[in-house]
Amino acid sequence: MPLFSKKTPKTESNLQNDNNNTANGKPTTNGTAAVARVSDPNITKPQLIFHCQLAHGSPTGLITGFSSVRELYIKIAECYDMPVEDILFCTLNSHKVDMNKLLGGQIGLDDFIFAHRKGRPKEVEIVKTENALGLTITDNGAGFSFIKRIREGSVIDKVGHICVGDHIEKLNDISMVGKRHYEVARLLKEIPTGDTFTLRLVEPMTSGFQGIGPRSQAKGPSNRGYGSGKETLRFKANGNAEIEDKPDDSAQSGIEAINNLLESFMGINDNELASQIWDLGVNQTNSMDFAEAIDNSDLESFGFTDDFIIELWGAITDARRLKTEKN
Numbered sequence: 663m664p665l666f667s668k669k670t671p672k673t674e675s676n677l678q679n680d681n682n683n684t685a686n687g688k689p690t691t692n693g694t695a696a697v698a699r700v701s702d703p704n705i706t707k708p709q710l711i712f713h714c715q716l717a718h719g720s721p722t723g724l725i726t727g728f729s730s731v732r733e734l735y736i737k738i739a740e741c742y743d744m745p746v747e748d749i750l751f752c753t754l755n756s757h758k759v760d761m762n763k764l765l766g767g768q769i770g771l772d773d774f775i776f777a778h779r780k781g782r783p784k785e786v787e788i789v790k791t792e793n794a795l796g797l798t799i800t801d802n803g804a805g806f807s808f809i810k811r812i813r814e815g816s817v818i819d820k821v822g823h824i825c826v827g828d829h830i831e832k833l834n835d836i837s838m839v840g841k842r843h844y845e846v847a848r849l850l851k852e853i854p855t856g857d858t859f860t861l862r863l864v865e866p867m868t869s870g871f872q873g874i875g876p877r878s879q880a881k882g883p884s885n886r887g888y889g890s891g892k893e894t895l896r897f898k899a900n901g902n903a904e905i906e907d908k909p910d911d912s913a914q915s916g917i918e919a920i921n922n923l924l925e926s927f928m929g930i931n932d933n934e935l936a937s938q939i940w941d942l943g944v945n946q947t948n949s950m951d952f953a954e955a956i957d958n959s960d961l962e963s964f965g966f967t968d969d970f971i972i973e974l975w976g977a978i979t980d981a982r983r984l985k986t987e988k989n
Contacts, residue, residue: 710895710905714738714775717757718869725775729903731765731803738777750778750829750866751802759827759866761810764800767934768896770908781867783831786824789858792817795850799830800931801843803897810931824863832862844964847929897934909937916940916981923973935961939974944982949975 711726723741728734739746752765754773765775788795796816801807808829812819830838830846838846853859896906909917920936942959946952953971956962966974 710771712769712773712775714741714777715757716742717753717759717776717778718867730897731767734775735777735802735804738775742777744779746804748780749802749804750780750806750827750864751808752777757869759825761800761826761931764810764933765802766932767803767937768894768906770894771905778827778866780829781865783862783864784823785860785862786821787858787860788817788821790817790853790855793855797847797850798925798929798931799843799847799850801846803934805840807838807841807843807846811925824861825865827866828863829866830861831864832860834860843930843932844928851929910985912981912985913940913944915984916944916978919977919981920974923970923977927970927973940978943975943978946978952978 709726711724714723714725715721720742723738725734725737725741728737734752735749736746738749738752753760753763753776754765754769755776756763757776759778769775794816796813796818797809798811798813799807800810806829809824809826812824812826818824832838833846833849836849838849893905894908895903897903917933917936917940920939921931921933924936925931938959938961939956942955942961943952946955949972952975953968956966956971
């Protein structure tokens, strides 16, 4: 079976051409997730349609029919007639390389997707003068790892020419494509202090237009079908996508604290991984049950230490306690 389904011709139903859109990168439509009306009586659920642009400027495309991040990237590539491997990552509601706007394991029904395409490659030689390089690494969920944060004053910060958003394509002569962020982080950490190594990086393509701004916050179509916009499309580990309510304040606080621990202990940042850990622990009564839940999940392969499990459990219980105090 081919990886890509047969392409359909680009018509007004899947690619909205607008001269102003091409020039300034702003969507011409007010809503983002729309609902396709279907007449087939066998289809019981409405089909979500998300609006998308290439971050460096393009017409607005309508993207639908995906249930994972990988499938989303394929749909975007088909819409713009380009190789799926050209897409580095996506941001939500901003064309900028804003790591706080990264698309992770979920998309809000009001979110507008901006796809960042591969730009200029570069190679940088680095001497590992300290044990910690000062990098936080994340990935796009489809085989590319890239730099989310560079600690000020760190080894990488002093090197220069390395930027947030750069895709880590190779470490020395070893391809990093297809590896998860924690694998890349581990390989970097295992480089002995004092050694010299080479990173091949790929920058995201930048826009030639200086006046690009974020989309307006105008209200979407009144008959969108999901109303409040508080729901999100969540990509599950089993490959299914489901519409869920956005996490409440305590859950968001707990997920953020877990992500901070992932960064401190592992040098990675992954909202979906943090959300998965939260889901496993939020209804547990003690740390032993929490550890067992992780061991019985696909997270067992991470090999979390007992000390790290205790730290994670502390973040979960702190967030739950805040919710109880508010109530």
